[in-house]
Structure formats: structure tokens, C-alpha cells
Amino acid sequence: MEEADRIREILDYYRGQRDRSEQSTAVEMLRELQEVRGFLTPELKKAAAETAGVSEKLIDILVRRYPTLRESAIEHEILACTGERCGNRQGAELLGALRKEFGIGKDGLSSDGRVLLRTRCCLKRCRTAVNMDIDGTAYRGLTPESGLKLVKEICGKRKA
Numbered sequence: 001m002e003e004a005d006r007i008r009e010i011l012d013y014y015r016g017q018r019d020r021s022e023q024s025t026a027v028e029m030l031r032e033l034q035e036v037r038g039f040l041t042p043e044l045k046k047a048a049a050e051t052a053g054v055s056e057k058l059i060d061i062l063v064r065r066y067p068t069l070r071e072s073a074i075e076h077e078i079l080a081c082t083g084e085r086c087g088n089r090q091g092a093e094l095l096g097a098l099r100k101e102f103g104i105g106k107d108g109l110s111s112d113g114r115v116l117l118r119t120r121c122c123l124k125r126c127r128t129a130v131n132m133d134i135d136g137t138a139y140r141g142l143t144p145e146s147g148l149k150l151v152k153e154i155c156g157k158r159k160a
């Protein structure tokens with residue numbers, strides 16, 4: 001079924017529910033809508049508010065309150081060093097391999113939107129180059145091979 005059809009089906013179902021404006025029902029609807037795209041877009045939140053007959057502000061409050069509801073598809077954040085010392089130890093090769101593997105665009109996002117790759121000119125740990133942070137954890141002494149393997153293990157790839 002097409003994404004748009006699935007969304008329409010979910011909205012139609014909840015529109016027919018008597019308790020559609022109750023918090024638990026609205027959260028259930030948001031969860032189902034999120035499953036379609038992986039996260040809640042502004043359009044999905046607006047449609048959910050209209051369907052539930054509640055304000056968009058209330059939907060925003062619910063999204064913030066329930067950790068399982070997400071407005072962003074980003075699941076992992078990588079901070080790669082582009083400094084000279086890391087660069088001299090194949091840091092650029094590792095960065096290139098990551099960009100290729102995850103289809104990183106100019107905005108730093110992977111093709112599936114789940115991984116955000118950012119760069120910094122020096123992570124101030126030059127002695128242990130190549131350095132990289134993944135989800136806030138520091139990794140040191142990476143090679144293009146070990147770095148790529150590590151990122152694949154941690155961030156994985158969504159199956160098409």
C-alpha cells in the first residue's frame with residue numbers, strides 16, 4: 001500500500017472513533033502515523049490534530065511528552081574530525097567511506113534520514129587520531145576500515 005493510502009486509512013479509522021480526542025487515542029494515532037514515515041512531519045501532526053479535533057499545540061505537547069514519538073528521523077549522530085592530524089592518518093578516507101556507505105547528502109543526512117554526519121576541524125584529541133564521536137561517545141585510533149565497521153555496527157542500515 002502507498003504511503004499516502006496508509007496515512008489516509010489511519011486518519012479515516014480514527015476519524016470514526018468516538019474517543020478520538022482523548023489523549024490515549026490521539027497518541028495511538030500518532031504512533032501509527034509515525035510508523036508510516038519513521039517520524040512525524042508537520043503535515044502529519046496537522047492532520048492528526050484535525051482528525052482528533054484537538055489543537056496542533058496539544059499534539060506538540062503529546063509528541064514532547066512521549067519519548068517514542070519523534071519529529072525527526074535522526075537516530076544517530078556522528079561527529080568526524082577533519083583536522084590535520086586526523087587527516088594525515090586517513091581521516092579523509094574514513095569520512096569518504098562513511099559518506100558513500102550512508103549516502104550522506106550536503107545537509108549531512110544519510111539517504112534514509114537516520115544518520116547525521118557532522119564535521120569539526122579538530123576534536124582536540126590529536127594524539128589519538130583518527131578520532132570520531134558517535135552518539136556522544138569518543139572513539140580513537142580509527143582506520144578507514146575499523147571506523148566504517150564501527151559506524152555500521154552502531155548505526156546499522158535500514159533495510160529497503
Ligand code: FES
Binds near residue numbers: 082084126
Ligand atoms: S586533528 Fe583530529 S583531533 Fe585534532
